[in-house]
Amino acid sequence: MQVELYERIWMWAAAGIIVLFLGAIGLGAALQAIEPPGHLETVDPTALADHAEFGAPAVTTRDDGAIVVPVVATMFSFSPDPIEVPANHPVTFRVTSGDVIHGFDVVGTNANVMAVPGYVTRFTVTFRRPGEYLIVCHEYCGVLHHNMVGKLIVK
Amino acid sequence: MTGRHTLAATHIGVAIAAFGVASAMGVLQALSIADVQFPLRSESYYYLAVTAHGVLMALVFTTFFIMGLGYVFAQESLGRMTGRRIAWVAFWLAAGGSVMAAVTILRGQSTVLYTFYPPLQAHPLFYIGATLLVVASWIWGGVMIASYRSWRREHPGVPVALSIHGMLATIIIWYLATFGLAIEVVGMLIPWSLGLVDKIDPLLARTFFWWFGHPLVYFWLLPAYVLWYYVLPQVAGGRLFSDRLARMVFILFVLLSTPVGFHHQFADPGISSGWKLIHTVTTYAVLYPSLVTAFTVIASLEVAGRMKGARGLFDWIGRLPWSDPFFASVALAMIAFAFGGFGGAINAAYAMNAMVHNTAWIQGHFHVTLGTTVALSFMGATYWLLPRLIGRELRMLPLARLQPYLWFAGMVLFSTSYHIAGLRGMPRRVYSGTLTGEYGESWQALTVVAAVGGTILFLSALAFLIVVVATWTTGRRIQPPPPFEFATALQPPATMGLWDRFGLWTAVAILLVALAYVYPLLTLLAHPRYGSPRFQPF
Numbered sequence: 001m002q003v004e005l006y007e008r009i010w011m012w013a014a015a016g017i018i019v020l021f022l023g024a025i026g027l028g029a030a031l032q033a034i035e036p037p038g039h040l041e042t043v044d045p046t047a048l049a050d051h052a053e054f055g056a057p058a059v060t061t062r063d064d065g066a067i068v069v070p071v072v073a074t075m076f077s078f079s080p081d082p083i084e085v086p087a088n089h090p091v092t093f094r095v096t097s098g099d100v101i102h103g104f105d106v107v108g109t110n111a112n113v114m115a116v117p118g119y120v121t122r123f124t125v126t127f128r129r130p131g132e133y134l135i136v137c138h139e140y141c142g143v144l145h146h147n148m149v150g151k152l153i154v155k
Numbered sequence: 156m157t158g159r160h161t162l163a164a165t166h167i168g169v170a171i172a173a174f175g176v177a178s179a180m181g182v183l184q185a186l187s188i189a190d191v192q193f194p195l196r197s198e199s200y201y202y203l204a205v206t207a208h209g210v211l212m213a214l215v216f217t218t219f220f221i222m223g224l225g226y227v228f229a230q231e232s233l234g235r236m237t238g239r240r241i242a243w244v245a246f247w248l249a250a251g252g253s254v255m256a257a258v259t260i261l262r263g264q265s266t267v268l269y270t271f272y273p274p275l276q277a278h279p280l281f282y283i284g285a286t287l288l289v290v291a292s293w294i295w296g297g298v299m300i301a302s303y304r305s306w307r308r309e310h311p312g313v314p315v316a317l318s319i320h321g322m323l324a325t326i327i328i329w330y331l332a333t334f335g336l337a338i339e340v341v342g343m344l345i346p347w348s349l350g351l352v353d354k355i356d357p358l359l360a361r362t363f364f365w366w367f368g369h370p371l372v373y374f375w376l377l378p379a380y381v382l383w384y385y386v387l388p389q390v391a392g393g394r395l396f397s398d399r400l401a402r403m404v405f406i407l408f409v410l411l412s413t414p415v416g417f418h419h420q421f422a423d424p425g426i427s428s429g430w431k432l433i434h435t436v437t438t439y440a441v442l443y444p445s446l447v448t449a450f451t452v453i454a455s456l457e458v459a460g461r462m463k464g465a466r467g468l469f470d471w472i473g474r475l476p477w478s479d480p481f482f483a484s485v486a487l488a489m490i491a492f493a494f495g496g497f498g499g500a501i502n503a504a505y506a507m508n509a510m511v512h513n514t515a516w517i518q519g520h521f522h523v524t525l526g527t528t529v530a531l532s533f534m535g536a537t538y539w540l541l542p543r544l545i546g547r548e549l550r551m552l553p554l555a556r557l558q559p560y561l562w563f564a565g566m567v568l569f570s571t572s573y574h575i576a577g578l579r580g581m582p583r584r585v586y587s588g589t590l591t592g593e594y595g596e597s598w599q600a601l602t603v604v605a606a607v608g609g610t611i612l613f614l615s616a617l618a619f620l621i622v623v624v625a626t627w628t629t630g631r632r633i634q635p636p637p638p639f640e641f642a643t644a645l646q647p648p649a650t651m652g653l654w655d656r657f658g659l660w661t662a663v664a665i666l667l668v669a670l671a672y673v674y675p676l677l678t679l680l681a682h683p684r685y686g687s688p689r690f691q692p693f
Contacts, residue, residue, distance in 0.1 A: 004396075004397065006450075018443060021500060035431075035506060037423070040424065040682055100687075111509075113423075116425070117357055136590070138513035142275075143198045143693050146590070149590060
């Protein structure tokens with residue numbers, strides 16, 4: 001295939017840019033474990049009230065010192081609310097939904113996932129700055145979707 | 156109306172009508188988000204408008220326009236249309252299905268947005284109407300392929316016109332994409348909405364939706380690319396810079412546009428990070444054909460400028476026909492895509508996505524891409540098509556000349572402010588952006604700017620509609636209608652090459668989709684899962 005010189009240069013440059021982008025993402029994933037949630041765990045969304053962890057979700061500190069926050073999103077609130085966690089300590093969230101799909105986004109941080117009924121979204125994040133954070137639902141979940149907010153307090 | 160093109164013109168007329176209704180829904184949303192009070196404003200109507208706007212713009216306007224455009228190219232580039240009668244059947248199926256779905260939306264029975272994620276449940280006729288629209292588009296694809304095969308029998312070994320090459324690529328992508336959608340809608344949503352099954356798996360449905368949802372973007376974009384490669388250089392007075400690379404670009408889209416859906420599900424549970432990373436790689440790879448397009452199309456325009464006597468480095472830009480409504484629309488659409496493409500690279504960035512996922516950034520993003528790159532290309536194409544299709548001279552030319560610039564200006568305000576609001580954490584699709592506390596305050600000024608942009612966009616849409624209606628009803632008749640003229644390449648291909656082998660590339664594309672989806676889907680299916688009952692909180 002005959003390709004004009006300038007266009008050939010451009011095509012190599014374009015490929016180079018893409019390799020560069022992917023390289024940055026790959027390094028972040030490999031060296032710093034910067035990655036999205038990815039584990040598969042199911043839970044019965046119609047029986048959350050009787051569930052040991054999600055029945056009355058509360059921040060817990062496990063024996064090994066790990067801080068775990070189960071979160072249940074339902075129309076149109078989050079539970080627990082507010083959520084209180086320490087600063088500079090890894091916090092593992094376990095998020096699910098009791099009805100439709102919701103979002104769980106701690107504004108101003110990279111804690112931003114979906115709450116899907118029947119599944120547990122697990123991710124770990126460390127909050128560096130103490131303060132109060134707004135939690136918003138960012139997936140349309142019904143007529144009062146825009147009112148679905150919560151609070152995270154980092155101490 | 157010239158008989159040969161009645162079918163195409165009818166499709167484009169329906170597309171524009173859907174666009175008009177959807178535009179009105181759009182401006183009302185922008186005002187509501189900015190917390191502007193107006194009569195009948197309510198939460199229910201807001202989310203109803205979001206649904207109607209999404210369905211009418213993303214599914215009805217685009218599908219009808221693309222079907223119409225395909226028929227134009229079959230007629231002009233192949234000199235035939237095999238199965239005209241069945242194509243009319245498809246038209247009525249599509250129209251009937253669209254009306255069915257639209258009525259359930261407007262009656263407030265299907266406020267599930269255009270993504271219709273279960274366990275939100277719409278009226279059964281919403282899903283059935285959407286299915287009819289898709290089935291009609293399958294028939295359209297069949298008519299296009301049959302026309303091509305008929306032509307091919309008479310022209311063995313001859314490279315087909317680039318327009319048909321691009322439309323065939325579009326159709327293959329559409330079949331690959333809607334396979335996933337059909338599993339979701341026919342296999343899951345329709346039985347569930349009719350009460351035949353009690354429960355549905357939201358994650359499985361969502362995964363099939365995004366199997367469809369991203370290649371859907373290329374179903375919209377590739378016909379726009381056909382216009383850029385095959386019409387724009389001609390209107391600008393130049394030549395297509397590289398025919399071979401254009402063919403390669405369309406084939407790369409066939410290969411890469413579908414195995415990418417997990418980049419819409421980075422924030423989802425149940426799909427492993429490794430598979431999300433694999434879809435990240437394919438997503439970045441699909442940037443490549445667009446980067447090549449940027450060079451080829453701009454080089455074609457430079458050729459046009461130089462053929463008109465331009466010298467120096469940038470002289471050629473000023474010699475382009477900026478007052479031609481088709482040219483201006485497409486040129487502005489391309490500028491928008493430069494920004495939209497970089498935004499897309501951020502959305503696709505595996506972990507960086509967490510900063511923008513489902514924020515107002517996303518609505519900013521797809522309004523520069525779909526809402527400008529595609530929609531403005533189609534509006535511009537309408538100015539070029541109408542006189543040729545219906546044999547009437549364009550009315551109100553000054554308004555048509557102004558309209559693309561108005562759209563672009565409105566979109567700069569609208570999209571930029573939502574991009575920034577999204578970075579500040581404002582969620583997308585909210586009835587009002589004025590949530591409590593300091594965040595609401597930092598979003599509010601931006602939502603007002605976006606509302607101003609949205610109003611300008613609506614005025615531009617109105618200008619477009621006025622020109623179209625005036626032309627259609629009172630445009631001066633021209634007999635014969637102006638001819639369709641397409642761009643010739645600097646070096647037209649003499650023989651078929653590797654990039655003309657559609658059978659081969661379709662097989663590779665199917666293999667790539669299977670590699671990308673079969674294993675993660677089996678993992679999900681093998682795991683014990685609970686279903687969800689229906690919810691209708693609207």
